[in-house]
Amino acid sequence: MNLTGQMLIGGQSVSGTREALHAINPATGQPLQPGYAGGDQAHVEQAGALAWAAFDAYRETTPALRAQLLETIAGEIEALGDALIERAMLETGLPQARLQGERARTCGQLRMFARTVLAGEWLDVRVDQAQPARQPLPRADLRQRQIPLGPVAVFGASNFPLAFSVAGGDTASALAAGCPVIVKAHSAHPGSSELVGQAIVRALQQCGLPAGIFALLFGSGREVGQALVNDARIKAVGFTGSRAGGLALCQTAQQRAEPIPVYAEMSSTNPVFLLPAALQARAASLAQGFVGSLTQGAGQFCTNPGLVVAVQGLALEQFVATAAELLQHSAAQTMLTPGIWAAYQDGVDSLSRHASPVASGVLPTGPNQCQAQLLRVTAAEYLANPALQAEVFGAAALIVQCRDEAERLQLAEALEGQLTATLQLDDDDIALARSLLPVLERKAGRILVNGWPTGVEVCDAMVHGGPFPATSDVRATSVGTAAIQRFLRPVCYQDLPDALLPTALRHGNPLALRRLVNGVREG
Amino acid sequence: MNLTGQMLIGGQSVSGTREALHAINPATGQPLQPGYAGGDQAHVEQAGALAWAAFDAYRETTPALRAQLLETIAGEIEALGDALIERAMLETGLPQARLQGERARTCGQLRMFARTVLAGEWLDVRVDQAQPARQPLPRADLRQRQIPLGPVAVFGASNFPLAFSVAGGDTASALAAGCPVIVKAHSAHPGSSELVGQAIVRALQQCGLPAGIFALLFGSGREVGQALVNDARIKAVGFTGSRAGGLALCQTAQQRAEPIPVYAEMSSTNPVFLLPAALQARAASLAQGFVGSLTQGAGQFCTNPGLVVAVQGLALEQFVATAAELLQHSAAQTMLTPGIWAAYQDGVDSLSRHASPVASGVLPTGPNQCQAQLLRVTAAEYLANPALQAEVFGAAALIVQCRDEAERLQLAEALEGQLTATLQLDDDDIALARSLLPVLERKAGRILVNGWPTGVEVCDAMVHGGPFPATSDVRATSVGTAAIQRFLRPVCYQDLPDALLPTALRHGNPLALRRLVNGVREG
Incomplete structure (x- = not known):
């Protein structure tokens, strides 16, 4: 276990400049070492610039490479072994078996999104072929795919230090969609966050991908979080936490020069x-x-x-x-x-x-x-x-x-x-x-x-979402494969020559996608 | 041509209480008769209550009935004949051929959404079957479908008095999704709006559907529009118009006790x-x-x-x-x-x-x-x-x-x-x-x-949308079949007996939908 008390930006450990936060062992009330000095606006700026610089390349990676990244992250988290479980136990008071189960869920979730990326349905490819002889006007060749929104800010949750945190559902689905991710770690479990962050950094290295695709920031107040949501290069936000916290992020996101979607999962009495x-x-x-x-x-x-x-x-x-x-x-x-x-x-x-x-x-x-x-x-x-x-x-x-x-x-x-x-x-x-x-x-x-609501299956059919104030966006789920759709947007290509078309849209269908062609779903 | 100068609420013509607005013939600068007295908050309240009362029944109509409604509306618009074209020419200054083409586009769009409803892909049915013997925990039976958001407020555009107005793309896609629609007519073409509104009222009657599924309101100031977006029963907004107008609606929608999605198409230099x-x-x-x-x-x-x-x-x-x-x-x-x-x-x-x-x-x-x-x-x-x-x-x-x-x-x-x-x-x-x-x-x-951007094909692959400020929601398109997705949200059903499941999710797949079952797409 190698905890540095530092943030991760561009694949490097970077020291914060603000007061150090310490996780508290809730079972004893005692602070845990090391301290994690908080980041400032310059760190957000640095992480944002790197994420932005990596975005165009990352979003055009092949499904195979993106799936490999997600699987490598899962493997690297497992390779952390007992050190991760022990640190998470100290930081959260949660029992060992629960955290082992949560680790399995987290890694299973990463591998599920790897399969989702490979299956390709998220691209929602639609092709309407040219009809040059159509009357009264010819029809152009029109092709649609989904592309990622851009770098995503993820706010880790306190109650799932692995499955809804640094490499949790928001990060996994954003990376699957092709979005770089900047995580603002939850102050309750900075050590677990650093370990998982290091695992992601190693996975990016192994896959030969730009380090800017991921960053991990710390900060005890609102400075880092607000700067992150206000950064023009951030194009969406994932959050799990309190109603007040979620609403504050929604307000910030709405008041930007370019408002952006916030997926805040906030409160429910079930x-x-x-x-x-x-x-x-x-x-x-x-x-x-x-x-x-x-x-x-x-x-x-x-x-x-x-x-x-x-x-x-x-x-x-x-x-x-x-x-x-x-x-x-x-x-x-x-x-x-x-x-x-x-x-x-x-x-x-x-x-x-x-x-x-x-x-x-x-x-x-x-x-x-x-x-x-x-x-x-x-x-x-x-x-x-x-x-x-x-x-x-x-x-x-x-x-x-x-x-x-x-x-x-x-x-x-x-x-x-x-x-x-x-x-x-x-x-x-x-x-x-x-x-x-x-x-x-x-x-x-x-x-x-005839069941009980605790226990959220990670699968295709799950919806972990709901009308306000359960979440800030009733159209989305934060658990299950449909979560990838939160970070995508459609783009239409009209009359592009094959040489300019994205691979998914080429005439020969090289990715063997099940497309909607002239209104008919391919078998 | 039977213009009453009245609004349409619950299938009835209802007189407004505010100052009458008159369309202006832009070619002459002269006002056109009749005047359209504006509605007030009580009219919004009445239309909202009727839409809400109709919602649960309308959203569970069969795909066949909903498709029939859309096709009947198209037929009723065509049955208006030259009267609609002549009135629209007077109100907009647009030439006859353009308006005839726009009418064809409008009716074609309604029929396209009828086909979309019948094809059923919008339901995005996902089934993960129970695995009672799974270790360490059994898996429940989980089934997901899309349901409509609720009543939708549609603000007609000035520049497409038919295709982006009372029975335009927003209305057609919302009705296709299963949402009642309350249209705030654009003040530039109230007569054309009334004629098309009457066509929708007749179509609802012919299909035996509740009149509350549609209402048409007038109003020259912001009173009706703001009251509509503030009405708790309205769950989404479609708008095409100016940047200032769109941003005002976004702000109102965000400040509600329950914020709602606004799809505002605002400004672009292309x-x-x-x-x-x-x-x-x-x-x-x-x-x-x-x-x-x-x-x-x-x-x-x-x-x-x-x-x-x-x-x-x-x-x-x-x-x-x-x-x-x-x-x-x-x-x-x-x-x-x-x-x-x-x-x-x-x-x-x-x-x-x-x-x-x-x-x-x-x-x-x-x-x-x-x-x-x-x-x-x-x-x-x-x-x-x-x-x-x-x-x-x-x-x-x-x-x-x-x-x-x-x-x-x-x-x-x-x-x-x-x-x-x-x-x-x-x-x-x-x-x-x-x-x-x-x-x-x-x-x-x-x-x-090698084309020119004017001319927006209505088809599966079209995207009429884009990053802010082109629209308020980069994830959506307002033209093409994908526009239906704006008015849907996912719901998951866990372990429901077949007798309680919605038809689309029943074990026997009675709608013959192409579902995603245990991660595999049905052929």
């Missing part, structure tokens, strides 16, 4: 609807599944089930009683950072002002530990207090008790945008579910039946 | 690069093609070639001399509105402050006539005066003379975002073109060789 037949048949097992999902990883997931919606009655009371019993025995778990722990306390306090306590988890025994909390309100109270809609990041949930199905539907309509919405149902609930579905489709990016 | 071998070989014919494209329709096209970039020398002087000669004989043509005419005068005045006159067209003989203008500057002057980058809407163009190819490349890099960029080249220019192409790809949505 409502779970317990339908009557299911609740009647299996209140206790539902409670068990719910508490398991709620308390997993101290509830530090974007898709944590923070809201349970049910109609009042004995079955609900049985669910509540079982959930309360289980929660009371739920051990306190170390949270990611002192800041997240403090925000969790504030969030629970805010819920408590409007909702009644149901149960609390085991009392914390060390610093920064999350004591799980379950509260309840009536639907009328929930509807009357918009503050109750705010996400509390951690193992806290609110049970909302509706008078009847009409009030449940009203509540569903009043929800803000969500990453997920879940239906717990039995056969007799199907008709009711059918009436809720149209509302949930308008509210969420992913709809689950 | 640079044409005359490469040396082509210029040497055919300066006179290039000048002829250029002046033809520049003066067509009084230059009132978004893709009008307003900028010619060449390296200094005898060949350029020959081009300039021929273009000047042709332009001097170019007849003055009536512009669309007095406002557009006045803006053209201002734009030419502004260019004249920094550029030297080359030639002017024939002097106007009537009101609101556009006198074509050709001016020239050196590249150094162009680079020093950002005001010269502003689009002048009409038949005015600027020739920029570069010292050498290095300066031309520098100028290309300094350009703002464009809808189009054109290369005039011969075989000996290919190497030079190859060096310019990467820059132009970053600057424009469409790149042409």
Whole structure:
């Protein structure tokens, strides 16, 4: 393990000029070495210039070379071995098995995007051939492909130090699209960030690609992040974090001379609807599944089930009683950072002002530990207090008790945008579910039946996204192969001679792409 | 021809409450009857409520029914016959043949989107089947489709009273996506708008669809437009018009409690690069093609070639001399509105402050006539005066003379975002073109060789879009089948029983869609 406490710009370790930030071991509250001196505007300028200089060459690399880069990064991350896992454990308080799983997910994600690049559907090649004899006017030869937007700024998330961080989903999909990436590391895990950054630098070297394709910057305040989003050479932003943080980046991006897309994944309470037949048949097992999902990883997931919606009655009371019993025995778990722990306390306090306590988890025994909390309100109270809609990041949930199905539907309509919405149902609930579905489709990016929202599969069909404020762009997903589309734009080529056409659009179709030609999809 | 001077809300003619606006016959300067009283916030509220109420039903219509609607609208527009063409001629000053062609384009576009809806690729169905035995964790059944965003506000353009107006590309693609549409008619052609609006109302009736799927509002100030974009039920905006108008809508949309996408197509000077071998070989014919494209329709096209970039020398002087000669004989043509005419005068005045006159067209003989203008500057002057980058809407163009190819490349890099960029080249220019192409790809949505940018084919491969300020969203096109994607978002369904799945996602694939299943594209 070779931590320098430096940033990575142009393949070189570069010392920051601002005050050093130190990761805090949340299990002890103690700072970790080395310190990471923050960058300044000159570092952003340097990284931006290198990314820009590398962009035209990188975006025309062959699919094979780009896939090789993604696979080499995965291999280099694996080659970091236990050192990465050990450092990430120290910086995040997350257990070893979780971080090993997250590393597998991160590397699997890089390899998935390698396959996506090779498959070539992201190029969305469309060809309308010339019709010189068409009346009243001839048709030109028109060909469309997707090209990358340009250098992308990625802001690492605190809660996935590998899978949503330096080489996480945003970086992997941007590199797959052909965009250089400048990562602003999350201050909670700078050492893990540096190790993974070094892995990317090595992979670029091995693939013979310009070092400017990647940079890793540190900074504890807003200076680096704001400078990055304001840099004219940055053409898109990926962010996972708080609503306030995401909105600040959106505002900066909109106020630029050239506004740019921001993909901010921000906040979601992930409502779970317990339908009557299911609740009647299996209140206790539902409670068990719910508490398991709620308390997993101290509830530090974007898709944590923070809201349970049910109609009042004995079955609900049985669910509540079982959930309360289980929660009371739920051990306190170390949270990611002192800041997240403090925000969790504030969030629970805010819920408590409007909702009644149901149960609390085991009392914390060390610093920064999350004591799980379950509260309840009536639907009328929930509807009357918009503050109750705010996400509390951690193992806290609110049970909302509706008078009847009409009030449940009203509540569903009043929800803000969500990453997920879940239906717990039995056969007799199907008709009711059918009436809720149209509302949930308008509210969420992913709809689950008889599952729990934590656990986000990395695959073609996944949507990790949703209406505002779940994300800043409802048209996008930040997980799964469709995430590559966030960093692409279409360009049309009219009557270009074959010698000037990009390879993907040449008449002989040298990349063997499945094109749309004169309105017909090639087999 | 049955013009009521009323708006269309819920299939009914509704009188406005604000001051009546009158179209002006630009050829005479005289107002046309009837007056169209403007709507107010209550009308927006009413149209918004109806659109919202119709949304869930409309978005689940079968592809067949939605295609039928689009085809019926086309048929109803054609059934308006000469009345529509005659009214549009009065309101716009455009000649009969042009408007007949535009009507054909409009109806062809509606029918193209009908075919697109039926083909079903827009649904982008992705299926990842359950793997219950997978280790370490089972995989759920995950299915993704695209659903429409919600009701869309469409702002008609002045320069295409049919093809970019009430039933134009924005409306057609939004209806194809499954979005209700509320059109704010352009004040320049309210009569044509009402006629087309009535055609849409009739089509909805014939298809047995809710009247709330479409509304047509009038208003001379910003009240109706701003209220529309601020309405919480509106989920996207389509706009074609000025940079100032587009930016105002973007700002409003961003400041909503729930920000929404705005697709504003705003401004472009459409640079044409005359490469040396082509210029040497055919300066006179290039000048002829250029002046033809520049003066067509009084230059009132978004893709009008307003900028010619060449390296200094005898060949350029020959081009300039021929273009000047042709332009001097170019007849003055009536512009669309007095406002557009006045803006053209201002734009030419502004260019004249920094550029030297080359030639002017024939002097106007009537009101609101556009006198074509050709001016020239050196590249150094162009680079020093950002005001010269502003689009002048009409038949005015600027020739920029570069010292050498290095300066031309520098100028290309300094350009703002464009809808189009054109290369005039011969075989000996290919190497030079190859060096310019990467820059132009970053600057424009469409790149042409040896053509002229006016004339936008409606097809799969077209991109009518480009980097800011050409449009507000570089990821989109407003012409061609890909325009449907602007109004869609992905939703993932996890472990839904077949009875709850949308038809497109059912296990038996009843719509016979070409899905992506477990990473493999179905044949």
